[in-house]
Amino acid sequence: MLSVRIDTKKLNQQVAYIVVKRLFDFCASLLGLICLSPLFLILAFLIKLDDPKGSVFYSQLRVGKNSVNFRMFKFRSMVSNADEIKKNLIGLNEVGGPMFxxxxxxxxTRVGRVIRKYSLDELPQLLNVMLGSMSLVGPRPPLVTETEKYTEYDHQRLLVKPGCTGLWQVGGRNDVDFDEMVKLDLEYITHRSIWLDLKIIFKTVLVMIKPNGAY
Structure with missing residues:
Protein backbone atom coordinates (compact mmCIF):
# COMPACT_ATOMS: atom_id res chain seq x y z
CA MET A 1 0.00 0.00 0.00
CA LEU A 2 1.33 3.45 -0.91
CA SER A 3 2.30 5.69 2.01
CA VAL A 4 1.67 8.66 -0.29
CA ARG A 5 -0.84 8.58 -3.11
CA ILE A 6 -0.80 11.47 -5.58
CA ASP A 7 -4.19 12.73 -6.71
CA THR A 8 -3.76 12.53 -10.51
CA LYS A 9 -7.13 14.16 -11.11
CA LYS A 10 -6.04 17.20 -9.12
CA LEU A 11 -2.77 17.36 -11.07
CA ASN A 12 -4.58 17.40 -14.40
CA GLN A 13 -6.89 20.18 -13.21
CA GLN A 14 -3.97 22.58 -12.63
CA VAL A 15 -4.40 23.99 -16.14
CA ALA A 16 -3.38 27.59 -15.36
CA TYR A 17 -0.24 26.42 -13.56
CA ILE A 18 0.71 24.04 -16.39
CA VAL A 19 0.27 26.74 -19.08
CA VAL A 20 2.19 29.42 -17.15
CA LYS A 21 4.94 26.94 -16.27
CA ARG A 22 5.38 25.92 -19.91
CA LEU A 23 5.53 29.54 -21.09
CA PHE A 24 8.08 30.36 -18.41
CA ASP A 25 10.13 27.24 -19.21
CA PHE A 26 10.26 28.05 -22.92
CA CYS A 27 11.16 31.73 -22.51
CA ALA A 28 13.68 31.16 -19.71
CA SER A 29 15.42 28.25 -21.48
CA LEU A 30 15.64 30.12 -24.78
CA LEU A 31 17.05 33.19 -23.04
CA GLY A 32 19.45 31.00 -21.08
CA LEU A 33 20.76 29.26 -24.21
CA ILE A 34 21.39 32.63 -25.89
CA CYS A 35 23.03 34.32 -22.89
CA LEU A 36 25.12 31.29 -21.94
CA SER A 37 26.37 30.54 -25.48
CA PRO A 38 29.84 32.06 -24.78
CA LEU A 39 30.15 29.83 -21.69
CA PHE A 40 29.09 26.83 -23.79
CA LEU A 41 31.95 27.53 -26.21
CA ILE A 42 34.49 27.81 -23.39
CA LEU A 43 33.31 24.57 -21.76
CA ALA A 44 33.34 22.79 -25.12
CA PHE A 45 36.95 23.88 -25.70
CA LEU A 46 38.05 22.74 -22.21
CA ILE A 47 36.32 19.36 -22.53
CA LYS A 48 38.01 18.71 -25.87
CA LEU A 49 41.36 19.90 -24.56
CA ASP A 50 41.12 17.57 -21.57
CA ASP A 51 39.94 14.50 -23.51
CA PRO A 52 40.17 14.94 -27.33
CA LYS A 53 38.85 11.43 -28.08
CA GLY A 54 35.28 11.94 -26.91
CA SER A 55 32.52 14.30 -27.98
CA VAL A 56 31.67 17.54 -26.21
CA PHE A 57 28.07 16.58 -25.51
CA TYR A 58 26.65 13.40 -24.05
CA SER A 59 23.08 12.23 -24.61
CA GLN A 60 21.41 9.55 -22.56
CA LEU A 61 18.01 7.86 -22.70
CA ARG A 62 15.92 8.96 -19.73
CA VAL A 63 12.34 8.37 -18.60
CA GLY A 64 10.01 11.36 -18.60
CA LYS A 65 6.39 12.12 -17.80
CA ASN A 66 4.06 9.11 -18.01
CA SER A 67 7.08 6.82 -18.57
CA VAL A 68 7.82 8.28 -22.03
CA ASN A 69 11.51 7.98 -22.94
CA PHE A 70 13.53 10.93 -24.27
CA ARG A 71 17.15 11.90 -24.94
CA MET A 72 18.63 14.11 -22.23
CA PHE A 73 21.65 16.28 -23.11
CA LYS A 74 24.65 17.10 -20.92
CA PHE A 75 28.22 18.25 -21.31
CA ARG A 76 30.41 15.15 -21.24
CA SER A 77 32.13 14.90 -17.88
CA MET A 78 33.40 11.32 -18.14
CA VAL A 79 35.77 9.36 -20.36
CA SER A 80 34.32 8.32 -23.71
CA ASN A 81 33.87 4.63 -22.70
CA ALA A 82 32.25 5.42 -19.32
CA ASP A 83 29.21 3.18 -19.88
CA GLU A 84 31.43 0.15 -20.53
CA ILE A 85 33.55 0.79 -17.43
CA LYS A 86 30.41 1.17 -15.28
CA LYS A 87 29.77 -2.59 -15.53
CA ASN A 88 32.90 -3.20 -13.44
CA LEU A 89 31.95 -0.59 -10.83
CA ILE A 90 28.37 -1.65 -9.99
CA GLY A 91 29.51 -3.43 -6.83
CA LEU A 92 31.01 -0.18 -5.50
CA ASN A 93 27.72 1.76 -5.62
CA GLU A 94 27.48 4.17 -2.68
CA VAL A 95 23.77 5.04 -3.02
CA GLY A 96 20.93 2.76 -1.97
CA GLY A 97 18.09 1.91 -4.33
CA PRO A 98 18.08 1.81 -8.16
CA MET A 99 20.51 4.73 -8.64
CA PHE A 100 24.27 4.37 -9.15
CA THR A 109 37.73 13.57 -16.25
CA ARG A 110 39.61 16.49 -14.69
CA VAL A 111 37.40 19.08 -16.33
CA GLY A 112 34.41 16.86 -15.67
CA ARG A 113 34.98 16.94 -11.92
CA VAL A 114 34.89 20.75 -11.92
CA ILE A 115 31.82 21.16 -14.13
CA ARG A 116 29.93 18.50 -12.14
CA LYS A 117 30.74 20.22 -8.86
CA TYR A 118 29.17 23.46 -10.10
CA SER A 119 26.43 21.68 -12.12
CA LEU A 120 27.71 23.20 -15.37
CA ASP A 121 27.42 19.82 -17.09
CA GLU A 122 23.64 20.12 -16.73
CA LEU A 123 23.34 23.35 -18.77
CA PRO A 124 22.57 21.64 -22.13
CA GLN A 125 19.35 20.40 -20.52
CA LEU A 126 18.03 23.87 -21.29
CA LEU A 127 17.54 22.50 -24.81
CA ASN A 128 15.39 19.70 -23.37
CA VAL A 129 13.36 22.32 -21.51
CA MET A 130 12.86 24.44 -24.62
CA LEU A 131 11.75 21.38 -26.64
CA GLY A 132 9.32 20.37 -23.89
CA SER A 133 10.67 17.01 -22.72
CA MET A 134 11.81 18.57 -19.43
CA SER A 135 10.92 21.48 -17.18
CA LEU A 136 13.23 23.79 -15.26
CA VAL A 137 11.84 22.39 -12.01
CA GLY A 138 10.71 18.83 -11.41
CA PRO A 139 11.87 15.35 -10.34
CA ARG A 140 15.25 14.11 -11.56
CA PRO A 141 14.78 12.16 -14.85
CA PRO A 142 15.71 8.53 -14.12
CA LEU A 143 17.47 6.01 -16.33
CA VAL A 144 15.39 3.27 -17.95
CA THR A 145 17.24 0.64 -15.89
CA GLU A 146 16.36 2.52 -12.69
CA THR A 147 12.61 2.57 -13.40
CA GLU A 148 12.67 -1.20 -13.97
CA LYS A 149 13.29 -1.51 -10.22
CA TYR A 150 10.65 1.06 -9.20
CA THR A 151 7.80 0.19 -6.87
CA GLU A 152 4.30 1.56 -7.48
CA TYR A 153 5.15 4.23 -4.93
CA ASP A 154 8.34 5.25 -6.79
CA HIS A 155 6.52 5.39 -10.14
CA GLN A 156 4.55 8.41 -8.93
CA ARG A 157 7.67 10.48 -9.68
CA LEU A 158 6.80 10.05 -13.37
CA LEU A 159 3.39 11.76 -13.14
CA VAL A 160 4.94 15.12 -14.07
CA LYS A 161 7.70 16.36 -16.36
CA PRO A 162 11.22 15.78 -15.01
CA GLY A 163 13.23 18.88 -14.18
CA CYS A 164 16.76 20.28 -14.39
CA THR A 165 16.50 21.03 -10.68
CA GLY A 166 14.19 20.22 -7.79
CA LEU A 167 13.92 19.76 -4.04
CA TRP A 168 16.43 16.89 -4.20
CA GLN A 169 19.08 18.99 -5.93
CA VAL A 170 18.79 21.93 -3.55
CA GLY A 171 18.31 19.74 -0.48
CA GLY A 172 21.54 17.74 -0.49
CA ARG A 173 21.73 16.04 -3.88
CA ASN A 174 24.10 13.04 -3.69
CA ASP A 175 24.15 13.23 0.12
CA VAL A 176 20.45 12.23 -0.01
CA ASP A 177 19.61 8.56 -0.58
CA PHE A 178 17.08 7.23 -3.10
CA ASP A 179 14.17 6.90 -0.67
CA GLU A 180 14.61 10.46 0.55
CA MET A 181 14.84 11.70 -3.04
CA VAL A 182 11.52 10.04 -3.89
CA LYS A 183 9.97 11.54 -0.76
CA LEU A 184 11.14 15.03 -1.76
CA ASP A 185 9.90 14.57 -5.34
CA LEU A 186 6.43 13.51 -4.19
CA GLU A 187 6.37 16.42 -1.76
CA TYR A 188 7.11 18.76 -4.67
CA ILE A 189 4.45 17.17 -6.91
CA THR A 190 1.85 17.45 -4.15
CA HIS A 191 2.56 21.12 -3.40
CA ARG A 192 3.85 22.39 -6.75
CA SER A 193 3.14 26.02 -7.62
CA ILE A 194 4.77 28.89 -9.49
CA TRP A 195 5.99 30.32 -6.17
CA LEU A 196 7.60 27.01 -5.17
CA ASP A 197 9.24 26.71 -8.62
CA LEU A 198 10.73 30.20 -8.34
CA LYS A 199 11.95 29.44 -4.83
CA ILE A 200 13.70 26.26 -6.02
CA ILE A 201 15.27 28.07 -9.00
CA PHE A 202 16.63 30.77 -6.66
CA LYS A 203 18.09 28.13 -4.33
CA THR A 204 19.59 26.34 -7.33
CA VAL A 205 21.52 29.46 -8.30
CA LEU A 206 22.89 29.65 -4.75
CA VAL A 207 23.88 25.96 -4.87
CA MET A 208 25.74 26.51 -8.15
CA ILE A 209 27.73 29.30 -6.48
CA LYS A 210 28.27 27.32 -3.28
CA PRO A 211 27.95 23.61 -4.22
CA ASN A 212 26.32 21.07 -1.92
CA GLY A 213 26.65 17.29 -2.41
CA ALA A 214 27.29 17.34 -6.15
CA TYR A 215 29.91 14.92 -7.58
Missing part, protein backbone atom coordinates in the same frame (compact mmCIF):
# COMPACT_ATOMS: atom_id res chain seq x y z
CA UNK A 101 26.58 6.94 -7.59
CA UNK A 102 30.27 6.80 -6.75
CA UNK A 103 31.90 9.78 -5.02
CA UNK A 104 35.37 9.13 -6.41
CA UNK A 105 34.24 7.78 -9.76
CA UNK A 106 37.39 6.96 -11.82
CA UNK A 107 35.47 7.64 -15.06
CA UNK A 108 35.21 11.39 -14.41
Missing amino acids: KLKHDPRI
Whole structure:
Protein backbone atom coordinates (compact mmCIF):
# COMPACT_ATOMS: atom_id res chain seq x y z
CA MET A 1 0.00 0.00 0.00
CA LEU A 2 1.33 3.45 -0.91
CA SER A 3 2.30 5.69 2.01
CA VAL A 4 1.67 8.66 -0.29
CA ARG A 5 -0.84 8.58 -3.11
CA ILE A 6 -0.80 11.47 -5.58
CA ASP A 7 -4.19 12.73 -6.71
CA THR A 8 -3.76 12.53 -10.51
CA LYS A 9 -7.13 14.16 -11.11
CA LYS A 10 -6.04 17.20 -9.12
CA LEU A 11 -2.77 17.36 -11.07
CA ASN A 12 -4.58 17.40 -14.40
CA GLN A 13 -6.89 20.18 -13.21
CA GLN A 14 -3.97 22.58 -12.63
CA VAL A 15 -4.40 23.99 -16.14
CA ALA A 16 -3.38 27.59 -15.36
CA TYR A 17 -0.24 26.42 -13.56
CA ILE A 18 0.71 24.04 -16.39
CA VAL A 19 0.27 26.74 -19.08
CA VAL A 20 2.19 29.42 -17.15
CA LYS A 21 4.94 26.94 -16.27
CA ARG A 22 5.38 25.92 -19.91
CA LEU A 23 5.53 29.54 -21.09
CA PHE A 24 8.08 30.36 -18.41
CA ASP A 25 10.13 27.24 -19.21
CA PHE A 26 10.26 28.05 -22.92
CA CYS A 27 11.16 31.73 -22.51
CA ALA A 28 13.68 31.16 -19.71
CA SER A 29 15.42 28.25 -21.48
CA LEU A 30 15.64 30.12 -24.78
CA LEU A 31 17.05 33.19 -23.04
CA GLY A 32 19.45 31.00 -21.08
CA LEU A 33 20.76 29.26 -24.21
CA ILE A 34 21.39 32.63 -25.89
CA CYS A 35 23.03 34.32 -22.89
CA LEU A 36 25.12 31.29 -21.94
CA SER A 37 26.37 30.54 -25.48
CA PRO A 38 29.84 32.06 -24.78
CA LEU A 39 30.15 29.83 -21.69
CA PHE A 40 29.09 26.83 -23.79
CA LEU A 41 31.95 27.53 -26.21
CA ILE A 42 34.49 27.81 -23.39
CA LEU A 43 33.31 24.57 -21.76
CA ALA A 44 33.34 22.79 -25.12
CA PHE A 45 36.95 23.88 -25.70
CA LEU A 46 38.05 22.74 -22.21
CA ILE A 47 36.32 19.36 -22.53
CA LYS A 48 38.01 18.71 -25.87
CA LEU A 49 41.36 19.90 -24.56
CA ASP A 50 41.12 17.57 -21.57
CA ASP A 51 39.94 14.50 -23.51
CA PRO A 52 40.17 14.94 -27.33
CA LYS A 53 38.85 11.43 -28.08
CA GLY A 54 35.28 11.94 -26.91
CA SER A 55 32.52 14.30 -27.98
CA VAL A 56 31.67 17.54 -26.21
CA PHE A 57 28.07 16.58 -25.51
CA TYR A 58 26.65 13.40 -24.05
CA SER A 59 23.08 12.23 -24.61
CA GLN A 60 21.41 9.55 -22.56
CA LEU A 61 18.01 7.86 -22.70
CA ARG A 62 15.92 8.96 -19.73
CA VAL A 63 12.34 8.37 -18.60
CA GLY A 64 10.01 11.36 -18.60
CA LYS A 65 6.39 12.12 -17.80
CA ASN A 66 4.06 9.11 -18.01
CA SER A 67 7.08 6.82 -18.57
CA VAL A 68 7.82 8.28 -22.03
CA ASN A 69 11.51 7.98 -22.94
CA PHE A 70 13.53 10.93 -24.27
CA ARG A 71 17.15 11.90 -24.94
CA MET A 72 18.63 14.11 -22.23
CA PHE A 73 21.65 16.28 -23.11
CA LYS A 74 24.65 17.10 -20.92
CA PHE A 75 28.22 18.25 -21.31
CA ARG A 76 30.41 15.15 -21.24
CA SER A 77 32.13 14.90 -17.88
CA MET A 78 33.40 11.32 -18.14
CA VAL A 79 35.77 9.36 -20.36
CA SER A 80 34.32 8.32 -23.71
CA ASN A 81 33.87 4.63 -22.70
CA ALA A 82 32.25 5.42 -19.32
CA ASP A 83 29.21 3.18 -19.88
CA GLU A 84 31.43 0.15 -20.53
CA ILE A 85 33.55 0.79 -17.43
CA LYS A 86 30.41 1.17 -15.28
CA LYS A 87 29.77 -2.59 -15.53
CA ASN A 88 32.90 -3.20 -13.44
CA LEU A 89 31.95 -0.59 -10.83
CA ILE A 90 28.37 -1.65 -9.99
CA GLY A 91 29.51 -3.43 -6.83
CA LEU A 92 31.01 -0.18 -5.50
CA ASN A 93 27.72 1.76 -5.62
CA GLU A 94 27.48 4.17 -2.68
CA VAL A 95 23.77 5.04 -3.02
CA GLY A 96 20.93 2.76 -1.97
CA GLY A 97 18.09 1.91 -4.33
CA PRO A 98 18.08 1.81 -8.16
CA MET A 99 20.51 4.73 -8.64
CA PHE A 100 24.27 4.37 -9.15
CA LYS A 101 26.58 6.94 -7.59
CA LEU A 102 30.27 6.80 -6.75
CA LYS A 103 31.90 9.78 -5.02
CA HIS A 104 35.37 9.13 -6.41
CA ASP A 105 34.24 7.78 -9.76
CA PRO A 106 37.39 6.96 -11.82
CA ARG A 107 35.47 7.64 -15.06
CA ILE A 108 35.21 11.39 -14.41
CA THR A 109 37.73 13.57 -16.25
CA ARG A 110 39.61 16.49 -14.69
CA VAL A 111 37.40 19.08 -16.33
CA GLY A 112 34.41 16.86 -15.67
CA ARG A 113 34.98 16.94 -11.92
CA VAL A 114 34.89 20.75 -11.92
CA ILE A 115 31.82 21.16 -14.13
CA ARG A 116 29.93 18.50 -12.14
CA LYS A 117 30.74 20.22 -8.86
CA TYR A 118 29.17 23.46 -10.10
CA SER A 119 26.43 21.68 -12.12
CA LEU A 120 27.71 23.20 -15.37
CA ASP A 121 27.42 19.82 -17.09
CA GLU A 122 23.64 20.12 -16.73
CA LEU A 123 23.34 23.35 -18.77
CA PRO A 124 22.57 21.64 -22.13
CA GLN A 125 19.35 20.40 -20.52
CA LEU A 126 18.03 23.87 -21.29
CA LEU A 127 17.54 22.50 -24.81
CA ASN A 128 15.39 19.70 -23.37
CA VAL A 129 13.36 22.32 -21.51
CA MET A 130 12.86 24.44 -24.62
CA LEU A 131 11.75 21.38 -26.64
CA GLY A 132 9.32 20.37 -23.89
CA SER A 133 10.67 17.01 -22.72
CA MET A 134 11.81 18.57 -19.43
CA SER A 135 10.92 21.48 -17.18
CA LEU A 136 13.23 23.79 -15.26
CA VAL A 137 11.84 22.39 -12.01
CA GLY A 138 10.71 18.83 -11.41
CA PRO A 139 11.87 15.35 -10.34
CA ARG A 140 15.25 14.11 -11.56
CA PRO A 141 14.78 12.16 -14.85
CA PRO A 142 15.71 8.53 -14.12
CA LEU A 143 17.47 6.01 -16.33
CA VAL A 144 15.39 3.27 -17.95
CA THR A 145 17.24 0.64 -15.89
CA GLU A 146 16.36 2.52 -12.69
CA THR A 147 12.61 2.57 -13.40
CA GLU A 148 12.67 -1.20 -13.97
CA LYS A 149 13.29 -1.51 -10.22
CA TYR A 150 10.65 1.06 -9.20
CA THR A 151 7.80 0.19 -6.87
CA GLU A 152 4.30 1.56 -7.48
CA TYR A 153 5.15 4.23 -4.93
CA ASP A 154 8.34 5.25 -6.79
CA HIS A 155 6.52 5.39 -10.14
CA GLN A 156 4.55 8.41 -8.93
CA ARG A 157 7.67 10.48 -9.68
CA LEU A 158 6.80 10.05 -13.37
CA LEU A 159 3.39 11.76 -13.14
CA VAL A 160 4.94 15.12 -14.07
CA LYS A 161 7.70 16.36 -16.36
CA PRO A 162 11.22 15.78 -15.01
CA GLY A 163 13.23 18.88 -14.18
CA CYS A 164 16.76 20.28 -14.39
CA THR A 165 16.50 21.03 -10.68
CA GLY A 166 14.19 20.22 -7.79
CA LEU A 167 13.92 19.76 -4.04
CA TRP A 168 16.43 16.89 -4.20
CA GLN A 169 19.08 18.99 -5.93
CA VAL A 170 18.79 21.93 -3.55
CA GLY A 171 18.31 19.74 -0.48
CA GLY A 172 21.54 17.74 -0.49
CA ARG A 173 21.73 16.04 -3.88
CA ASN A 174 24.10 13.04 -3.69
CA ASP A 175 24.15 13.23 0.12
CA VAL A 176 20.45 12.23 -0.01
CA ASP A 177 19.61 8.56 -0.58
CA PHE A 178 17.08 7.23 -3.10
CA ASP A 179 14.17 6.90 -0.67
CA GLU A 180 14.61 10.46 0.55
CA MET A 181 14.84 11.70 -3.04
CA VAL A 182 11.52 10.04 -3.89
CA LYS A 183 9.97 11.54 -0.76
CA LEU A 184 11.14 15.03 -1.76
CA ASP A 185 9.90 14.57 -5.34
CA LEU A 186 6.43 13.51 -4.19
CA GLU A 187 6.37 16.42 -1.76
CA TYR A 188 7.11 18.76 -4.67
CA ILE A 189 4.45 17.17 -6.91
CA THR A 190 1.85 17.45 -4.15
CA HIS A 191 2.56 21.12 -3.40
CA ARG A 192 3.85 22.39 -6.75
CA SER A 193 3.14 26.02 -7.62
CA ILE A 194 4.77 28.89 -9.49
CA TRP A 195 5.99 30.32 -6.17
CA LEU A 196 7.60 27.01 -5.17
CA ASP A 197 9.24 26.71 -8.62
CA LEU A 198 10.73 30.20 -8.34
CA LYS A 199 11.95 29.44 -4.83
CA ILE A 200 13.70 26.26 -6.02
CA ILE A 201 15.27 28.07 -9.00
CA PHE A 202 16.63 30.77 -6.66
CA LYS A 203 18.09 28.13 -4.33
CA THR A 204 19.59 26.34 -7.33
CA VAL A 205 21.52 29.46 -8.30
CA LEU A 206 22.89 29.65 -4.75
CA VAL A 207 23.88 25.96 -4.87
CA MET A 208 25.74 26.51 -8.15
CA ILE A 209 27.73 29.30 -6.48
CA LYS A 210 28.27 27.32 -3.28
CA PRO A 211 27.95 23.61 -4.22
CA ASN A 212 26.32 21.07 -1.92
CA GLY A 213 26.65 17.29 -2.41
CA ALA A 214 27.29 17.34 -6.15
CA TYR A 215 29.91 14.92 -7.58
